[in-house]
Amino acid sequence: MEPILLDVKSLLKHSIYFKELTLPHLNDQLHYHNAYEMTYMLKSNGRRVIGDNIEDFTDGDLTLMAPHVPHISYTDKDYNLSQNNHVHALVVYFNPDWLTETYFNSPELIKVRELFENMKRGIKIFGQTKKKVVKSIFRLKNSYGLERIITLLDILVVISKSEEYACLASEGYTYLSNQKDLRRIDEVYQYVKENFKSKIALEHIASIANMTPTAFCKYFKSRTQKTFSIFVNEIRIGYACKLLCEENLNISQICYESGFNNLPNFNKNFKRYNNMIPSEYKLYFRNKEKA
Numbered sequence: 001m002e003p004i005l006l007d008v009k010s011l012l013k014h015s016i017y018f019k020e021l022t023l024p025h026l027n028d029q030l031h032y033h034n035a036y037e038m039t040y041m042l043k044s045n046g047r048r049v050i051g052d053n054i055e056d057f058t059d060g061d062l063t064l065m066a067p068h069v070p071h072i073s074y075t076d077k078d079y080n081l082s083q084n085n086h087v088h089a090l091v092v093y094f095n096p097d098w099l100t101e102t103y104f105n106s107p108e109l110i111k112v113r114e115l116f117e118n119m120k121r122g123i124k125i126f127g128q129t130k131k132k133v134v135k136s137i138f139r140l141k142n143s144y145g146l147e148r149i150i151t152l153l154d155i156l157v158v159i160s161k162s163e164e165y166a167c168l169a170s171e172g173y174t175y176l177s178n179q180k181d182l183r184r185i186d187e188v189y190q191y192v193k194e195n196f197k198s199k200i201a202l203e204h205i206a207s208i209a210n211m212t213p214t215a216f217c218k219y220f221k222s223r224t225q226k227t228f229s230i231f232v233n234e235i236r237i238g239y240a241c242k243l244l245c246e247e248n249l250n251i252s253q254i255c256y257e258s259g260f261n262n263l264p265n266f267n268k269n270f271k272r273y274n275n276m277i278p279s280e281y282k283l284y285f286r287n288k289e290k291a
Contacts, residue, residue, distance in 0.1 A: 016094045016148050018141055023087040025075040030186035032071065035093045036119065038064045038155075040137050043088040046075035047238055049189065050122035051169025052224040054231065056238050062130050063168070064159070065122040072189065090137055096156075098149055111160035118167050127164035170225040184209045185223060196235045197259045202228070236260060237273045244282045251278045 017035075026046060045058040050071045057073065065071065075087065104113065115123075125133055136155045143151055159165055187208050192200065205228065206216035220228045240258040243249055252263055255278075260266035267277050274281055 015097055016092065016140070016152060019091045019093070020141070021087065021089040021091060026073050026087055030070050030072045030189060032068045033093065034067050035095045036064070036066055038062075038092040038094075038137070040090045040134060041087075042090065043086070044075060045242075046073060047193075047235070048073045051173045052226065053122065053168035053170070054234050055168075056241070060130075062125045062133060063122060064119055064125065064165075066116070066119040069120065069122055069169070070185070071122065072186075074193065090141065092137065092140060092152070094152055096152075112156055115156060115160040118165075121167040121169035121171075121173055123159075123165045123167055125159060125162075125165045127162075129159060129162040129164035132158050173225060184219075188220070188228075192232055192235055196232060196239065197257065199259075199261070200232060232259075233269050234273065237270055240266070240270060240278065241274070241281065244278060245285050251282075254278065 026044065030049070039062070041057060041059065041061040043059055045056065048055060048057045048061075048063075048071070050063065050065060051069055133155050136151055136158070139151050140148055140155075188205060191205060191208055202213045202216070206213040209216050209219065211219060217228060220231070224231065236259045240254050243254045243257060247254070249257065251266075255263050255266040258266070260269070270276075270278050270281070276284065
């Protein structure tokens with residue numbers, strides 16, 4: 001599947017475009033936009049890739065990123081059946097051309113400039129800042145013209161003054177700058193997403209990228225700042241966490257269902273990513289539900 005630049009600038013009236021999504025599930029391909037993107041996930045959970053960051057997302061997730069940052073979000077195939085619900089999200093695309101260069105470089109906007117620089121790595125907003133921003137997003141939905149621009153400016157100022165946001169892609173991350181890179185990484189992501197429950201041979205995944213195993217390992221590490229084996233384990237552990245929270249399966253069953261071939265290896269990797277073994281995680285989640 002060829003990764004594409006999704007043109008949203010053509011949709012921007014007065015530099016801001018608001019979109020409300022209601023879908024059975026998410027199944028993107030790796031893509032990027034030619035505008036800034038803010039996404040508030042009202043209802044859904046799944047896996048998200050922004051730059052070289054790979055993590056789970058759930059209800060209430062709020063992210064913000066600069067143009068041309070490759071990203072993808074997807075839910076499990078059975079999401080709609082198991083949750084009996086649809087994905088519901090609010091997305092805001094904007095092109096801040098109302099911030100003139102003179103004003104943008106003024107001393108008063110130092111924090112805002114830092115925020116725009118951090119958005120090149122994608123950011124996740126949390127805490128009280130997220131609550132404030134979400135209220136403003138709903139105001140954006142029902143506002144127009146200058147009022148919408150003022151509301152968006154207020155959102156950016158609130159986030160820039162806060163410490164309640166974190167960059168997602170690594171500090172050394174650089175954009176995938178060409179279609180060939182995007183296509184290769186997307187094909188790898190898609191293959192792992194569909195086959196992580198089975199053994200993934202390095203020789204096979206390297207052939208998908210049309211490389212030798214050695215060249216592929218170096219290539220993947222240079223583009224994502226992590227090894228391919230770590231990436232696969234992150235996908236498997238994320239799925240195991242889902243099963244521990246949602247399914248009535250024992251630890252051994254979850255181990256093999258998630259793609260691990262023995263219980264000691266599963267426990268070791270699970271603790272590495274979650275600082276607790278699977279049985280502790282399951283107990284923690286159940287206690288949290290009762291609280």
